[in-house]
Amino acid sequence: MRPGNETAGFLRRRKYLLLAALTLAAAAVSLTLGRYPADAADVFTVMRLRLTGADPGEYAALSGIIFAVRLPRVAGALLIGAALAVSGAAYQGVFRNPLVSSDLLGVSAGAGFGAAMAILASANMITVHFVSFFCGLGAVAASYFISARLSGGLKEGTLVMVLAGILVSTVFQALIAFIKTVADPFNKLPAITYWLMGGLSSLTSAQLSLIAPPIIVGALPLLLLRWKLNLLTLGEEESLALGLRPALVRTVAVVCATLVTAAAVSVSGIIGWIGLVIPHLVRSLTGPDYRDLIPMSLFLGGLYLLVIDTVARTVLTMEIPLGILTALIGAPFFVYLLRRMKEAW
Amino acid sequence: MNLTLENVIYRYETGNEVLNGIDLTLSDGEILCLLGPNGSGKTTLFKLILGLMPPSGGRVTLNGRDVTAYPRRELGKILGYVPQNHIPAFPYSVLDMVVMGRNAHLENGRAPKQRDYDIARGALEDMGIESLAEKNYIRISGGERQLVLIARALAQQAKILILDEPTGNLDFGNQVRVLRQIRRLAKTGIAVLMSSHFPGDAFQNASRAALLKDGKIRESGAPEEVITEKNLKALYGVDVSVAAARDRAGNLYRVCVPARRD
Numbered sequence: 001m002r003p004g005n006e007t008a009g010f011l012r013r014r015k016y017l018l019l020a021a022l023t024l025a026a027a028a029v030s031l032t033l034g035r036y037p038a039d040a041a042d043v044f045t046v047m048r049l050r051l052t053g054a055d056p057g058e059y060a061a062l063s064g065i066i067f068a069v070r071l072p073r074v075a076g077a078l079l080i081g082a083a084l085a086v087s088g089a090a091y092q093g094v095f096r097n098p099l100v101s102s103d104l105l106g107v108s109a110g111a112g113f114g115a116a117m118a119i120l121a122s123a124n125m126i127t128v129h130f131v132s133f134f135c136g137l138g139a140v141a142a143s144y145f146i147s148a149r150l151s152g153g154l155k156e157g158t159l160v161m162v163l164a165g166i167l168v169s170t171v172f173q174a175l176i177a178f179i180k181t182v183a184d185p186f187n188k189l190p191a192i193t194y195w196l197m198g199g200l201s202s203l204t205s206a207q208l209s210l211i212a213p214p215i216i217v218g219a220l221p222l223l224l225l226r227w228k229l230n231l232l233t234l235g236e237e238e239s240l241a242l243g244l245r246p247a248l249v250r251t252v253a254v255v256c257a258t259l260v261t262a263a264a265v266s267v268s269g270i271i272g273w274i275g276l277v278i279p280h281l282v283r284s285l286t287g288p289d290y291r292d293l294i295p296m297s298l299f300l301g302g303l304y305l306l307v308i309d310t311v312a313r314t315v316l317t318m319e320i321p322l323g324i325l326t327a328l329i330g331a332p333f334f335v336y337l338l339r340r341m342k343e344a345w
Numbered sequence: 346m347n348l349t350l351e352n353v354i355y356r357y358e359t360g361n362e363v364l365n366g367i368d369l370t371l372s373d374g375e376i377l378c379l380l381g382p383n384g385s386g387k388t389t390l391f392k393l394i395l396g397l398m399p400p401s402g403g404r405v406t407l408n409g410r411d412v413t414a415y416p417r418r419e420l421g422k423i424l425g426y427v428p429q430n431h432i433p434a435f436p437y438s439v440l441d442m443v444v445m446g447r448n449a450h451l452e453n454g455r456a457p458k459q460r461d462y463d464i465a466r467g468a469l470e471d472m473g474i475e476s477l478a479e480k481n482y483i484r485i486s487g488g489e490r491q492l493v494l495i496a497r498a499l500a501q502q503a504k505i506l507i508l509d510e511p512t513g514n515l516d517f518g519n520q521v522r523v524l525r526q527i528r529r530l531a532k533t534g535i536a537v538l539m540s541s542h543f544p545g546d547a548f549q550n551a552s553r554a555a556l557l558k559d560g561k562i563r564e565s566g567a568p569e570e571v572i573t574e575k576n577l578k579a580l581y582g583v584d585v586s587v588a589a590a591r592d593r594a595g596n597l598y599r600v601c602v603p604a605r606r607d
Contacts, residue, residue: 096434227456231445233434241395241428242501243421243449288435291456 019299027074030310036065076203077309078302083215083264085301087257088275089293090222093229094253095158101275102261105165109172110139111265116179116192129266136262143168197321198269200309211263218259221252226294271322273330280337346504347372347408354402355389363389365560376537378547381557387540396420421449425503429510430490439493440478446500468499488519508539524550544572548599556580
């Protein structure tokens with residue numbers, strides 16, 4: 001769990017610097033890739049011209065592509081990947097279960113339903129995001145209230161909450177299926193299906209500025225309270241006896257993680273596996289202590305989605321929906337992690 | 346520090362009484378061993394003392410103040426809970442586990458600092474298990490885990506330790522080791538309330554023993570006076586002889602010997 005060899009020691013001491021450098025490098029590489037050819041020097045020149053406010057001249061086309069298309073997409077991948085990974089890590093702590101992910105309480109199904117409904121109603125893209133965002137939040141609120149009615153509040157067992165989440169997800173999945181059957185099969189049904197498979201192809205800086213505030217507002221308390229999540233994983237009574245107010249920490253964590261996920265999926269569509277795989281990857285690197293787990297998940301989640309999204313938009317002439325890639329890469333990777341972790345568990 | 350229970354009653358919403366008029370006191374340096382069959386209410390009693398739920402009747406007080414009236418962090422500085430050793434959901438290191446004991450001493454929302462890690466290491470040293478600090482808590486033995494949980498309560502700098510069957514599920518050597526450590530802690534002035542399934546633990550360790558059955562304390566006092574053949578028969582429903590044995594140093598000990606019927 002805490003590897004003792006030299007490389008690992010170096011990684012541990014310098015991990016955040018290293019990760020920041022790695023992320024920056026990956027972002028730079030990703031900016032050069034795409035149908036319009038560019039190398040690192042071109043990207044650097046475009047950046048410099050933009051920053052100095054100079055006339056881009058012969059670089060006008062590339063400048064347009066980088067600032068209108070590639071940069072929002074790279075930034076969006078980092079932001080959304082970080083959001084999904086950190087909320088997965090938080091949910092795993094709250095539910096004391098390493099196998100849950102952030103859509104446990106129905107946020108993805110709710111967001112999917114919201115998006116499908118808005119697409120059906122021929123709403124514009126911004127409206128789709130808004131409806132999806134609030135339906136995601138609404139689904140989790142529904143899970144929460146059902147479990148509160150059944151068990152007398154968050155205090156009693158998280159199991160009821162998990163069951164409520166499954167119920168709510170099932171209902172929303174059914175509603176999504178219903179919307180699909182009534183949707184116009186020539187333009188709306190493909191749009192809905194495509195949304196549900198997840199992707200960042202239509203990401204603009206306007207959308208980025210919509211989701212950045214809720215993601216930052218939600219991630220901040222998780223960062224500040226991260227060490228307390230350790231105590232939460234010991235269970236209600238033990239954490240109380242250690243002087244924690246578990247109900248408070250749990251509520252803050254669930255609300256923040258939900259806010260972050262709902263914001264992310266409202267523009268990206270449903271991208272599974274990141275919230276499950278990344279926290280596990282981090283545990284195998286730096287251990288289960290939430291002091292490292294939360295910030296490392298932010299970094300690695302962002303990096304992971306950036307790499308996957310870059311693959312998704314460059315290997316084939318058409319876009320590969322992200323949900324497909326994260327599952328195809330995530331599942332075998334998870335098997336590998338589980339094998340590695342057999343030692344720790 | 347003085348822990349007092351006065352006529353403590355606990356009943357479920359269905360009306361079933363679990364505890365029915367418990368009186369107990371515990372002061373510094375004492376070891377009180379609570380004996381009783383499964384389902385006698387030991388765990389419920391501990392939950393009430395830890396302020397995890399309010400009693401249906403009576404009072405649990407620390408230095409005269411109701412435990413339920415203490416803010417959680419204040420209570421955490423006084424009462425240290427050592428649960429039965431269990432496997433947490435995540436493979437924390439031993440040091441990670443012990444430093445969680447510092448929570449009650451941290452400012453609101455803060456994480457432990459170097460000083461807290463030093464205190465945690467000190468607690469491990471105190472328990473003689475500092476070599477385990479970086480080990481995976483899940484992978485060490487049950488006896489070591491129990492010692493780690495006691496170390497956590499020490500890092501908590503608790504004045505009163507509540508131990509739920511500290512010798513349960515331990516091999517013989519670890520039982521002896523854990524009891525020895527508890528005895529040593531009591532000598533430093535810490536008050537100890539422990540439950541056990543072994544009357545011998547009370548002879549070995551306790552300054553007082555209390556016998557709990559059907560939600561009532563049947564007997565309480567010095568172990569030699571309370572743990573008698575008659576009382577054990579009443580408590581557990583089995584025939585046991587209480588015999589005297591000498592240890593190597595020549596000290597006389599009492600031991601419980603179950604009668605063989607065949």
